[in-house]
Amino acid sequence: MPEKLIFEISSPGRRGVRFPECDVPKRPLEDMIPKRLQRTTPPRLPEVSELDIVRHFTRLSHLNYSVDTNFYPLGSCTMKYNPKVHEDIAGLEGFKKLHPYQPHEQVQGVLRLLYDFSELLKEVCGMPEFSLQPAAGAQGELLGMMITRVYYEKKGEPRRKIIIPDSAHGTNPASAALCGFEVVEIKSNKEGMVDLEVLKKAMSPEVAALMITNPNTLGIFEKEIRAICDILHAAGGLVYCDGANLNALLGRVKPGDMGIDLLHLNLHKTFTTPHGGGGPGAGPLGVSEPLRPFLPIPRVEMQKGTFIFNYNFPDSVGRLKPFYGNIGIIIRAYAYILSLGREGLGRVSEAAVLNANYLKKKLSQHYDIPYPEGCMHEFVLSGRRQKRLGVTTMDIAKRLLDYGFYAPTIYFPLIVEEALMIEPTETESRETLDDFAQALVSIAEEAEKQPELVKGAPHNTPVRRLDEVKAARQLDLRWSFTGDGL
Amino acid sequence: MDFPVDLSYAKTHEWVRQKGDEAIVGITSYAQEQLRDIVFVELPKLGRKVKAKQPCAVIESVKAAYDTYAPVSGEIIRINTELEGSPQLINEDPYGKGWLFIIKMNDPGELKELLSSQAYAVLCKEEHH
Known part of the structure; x- marks a missing residue:
């Protein structure tokens, strides 16, 4: 490694900061922290000067590789450039200083943004309603599976199986299994697509849903998507679409028009918010009409010209995440959609x-x-x-x-x-x-x-x-x- | 590739060695080669009832996490605890020290539904095309 660890550059007694003499009366430590909770040995921290530490981390930062330094063709991850203007917008005082416990009267601006963003996603994807709560694509999938389970429980027909093509992202079977479903894998055909005959054979009254990615992970558009959805719907099943590859369809095809019942989006892929270490994720979930009652609470609604939080959805799966989603990320994605517009x-x-x-x-x-x-x-x-x-x-x-x-x-x-x-x-x-x-x-x-x-x-x-x-x-x-x- | 003739094989790449009503199960040399270096194995709990063709163990390699399926139905009566500290045994000796678990079979007749060494070799060849 060209850079030593911070512990290796440590030198006993070296300090980055020297505090002035204490100018208030000292109190015995025992008065403030019970003896049994006090350390008996000092923590082993690296001992370095301010300059040591600045140089160490600056040099480490130079080893970073990111989309800002070079091309990043990581398949399935959509490592597109994240415009810097989005950072400025998300950093505006009115957004930055919000507190999630503020009452709705004080935060009308950001509630309007959440409401509008949801409306934009509905238009882009052709889905009747979205929840912006999921904090990642995988959490969007989890929510989709939770809703699928509750939907069938409510209907009094607890179905247990989820069909997943062998080309799927690994998160798909993981989300299904986490919700107690049994995963049935189906083999793709020679063209790399879902084989309709194999799908038909896998169907049974026990099948709750098919999880499909379109275009799939091979980068191939599932041309038979309408027929696939028809097969599921005819048997009373749902179609979940992993929206990881929406970048291929944006502004061209609406997943809702294909017959999709549940769709998660990865804002950090398609809608150019930072990935991973660059910031938290967001995985909004869109659903078809019959599934709307089960979406998480609270939901942002407009009543008499005011945006409010509505908690009154008795069939909701509940709260998925503290507060209302990763709002800083949603702000960036909102800016992206507005700056590009429909044509863009x-x-x-x-x-x-x-x-x-x-x-x-x-x-x-x-x-x-x-x-x-x-x-x-x-x-x-x-x-x-x-x-x-x-x-x-x-x-x-x-x-x-x-x-x-x-x-x-x-x-x-x-x-x-x-x-x-x-x-x-x-x-x-x-x-x-x-x-x-x-x-x-x-x-x-x-x-x-x-x-x-x-x-x-x-x-x-x-x-x-x-x-x-x-x-x-x-x-x-x-x-x-x-x-x-x- | 090496597929001993005295074993039965599942399409999902497990092998079975029959000893009376007990089935010793592992993964084939083809499977371990595809997975490359194995770094972790999650085995079923002792006493667990398993059904044929249902996943019951997970093998993680540097390349993928991979479900292993029960080739026959029955009860898990032994697991290979050596694999906990030495998962590489599966790479080094897939048909010997790299065995995974033993199932006490409900119906040894189920073995008839598995593939012979020859039929399994054909399957691997097709998959590899």
Whole structure:
């Protein structure tokens, strides 16, 4: 590691801050903290100067890789650029200083924003109502499954099974299982889509819902989506759509028009709010008419010209999350929709699909493409040709780091051998796409001529290849002070 | 790839070694190779009643988390506790020290529904295409 740990630069007695002499009467510690709760030994903290600590963390920050520094083609994650103006808007005094316990009369502005945002999502997705509460896509899925369960309990027909295609995101079966459902996996057909005959065979009166992603994780649009929904609806079942890939449909197709009953969105994907460490997530859930009564409370409503919280929904699944969702994130997504408008949103999906097809075409001579037809916003390559030369997809991903790119998602979807899943998003220029394609083409050539170069990658990164097996088998998460056995 | 002829195989990549009404279960060399380095195994509780084709253990590797299915119905009467500290046994010796659990079968007749070594090899080849 090019940077030592903060404990390693510690020097006994060194301090960042020196406090002035105490100028108020001192009270014995025992008067304030009972003896039994007091430490007997001082905490082992790193001892460093202010300059030490500033340099340490500044240097660490230079090791960060983010969409602000370089291209980030992580398939399924929609790593698009997050405009800085959204940060300014979310940081406005009126938003920043809100307290969630303020009464509704004092927070009409933000309630209006929540109300309007929900209206916009309804229009974009063609769903009758949204809950903005879920704090992440996976929590949106969980809510969707909770509502599915309660819906059938209320009908007096507790159905137990959820059908999920084998190309699905792993969160889908996890959400279903967490709600007590039994997961039935169905095999995709040769085109990478749901096989209608296999689906029909899997149907029974016990099936509560199908969880589907459209376009699916292979970047292929499920053309038979209407027929799929019809099969479910005819048997009294629901269709849940994982909206992770809405970036391909934005402003073009409404999931509600396809016959979807439940749909979660990932605001940090499609609606360009920061990912992961950049801020909390948001996974609004939209539902069809019969499912509206079960959405969480409170809901923001307008009554006599005032926005209020309505708690009066006796069939609601209750509160999913403290307060009303991750509002700072919703503000950013709201700004995004308003700044693009209806036409702009349509151009987002257009450019996202164009960029993916452009890259796919450029790479098609150099890598195996298991599903060669056109793709939507992302596509999956297979490294099986390179694997025969002894170079795995893992090696290719590591070698991409040497070329200055973040690696695509690898080994997912599970149904593609040696998968590389690439999602360029609409915010990348043609020059960036060309550079990235050139890097992958060069690596394919290296795999043939100098396989050891690829197998030993990365060579130019701050750390070389990490031993992920040892890291997973022998967790070492804490600094051990030498000598004291801690 | 190596698929011993004295074992039965499930389409979901488990093998079964029959000993009277007991079925020793593990995952095949093909499955462990696909998963690559295994780092964690979650085995069923002793005494749990399992049904054929239902998931009953989870294997985590550096590549994926993977459900393992009960190839036959019955009760879990032994689990391989060695795997807790040494999950790599599945990679090193999938048909020996890497066994997962033993099911006391309700109906040893269920074994007939499993694949022979030969039929399983064909299945792997198809999957690999």
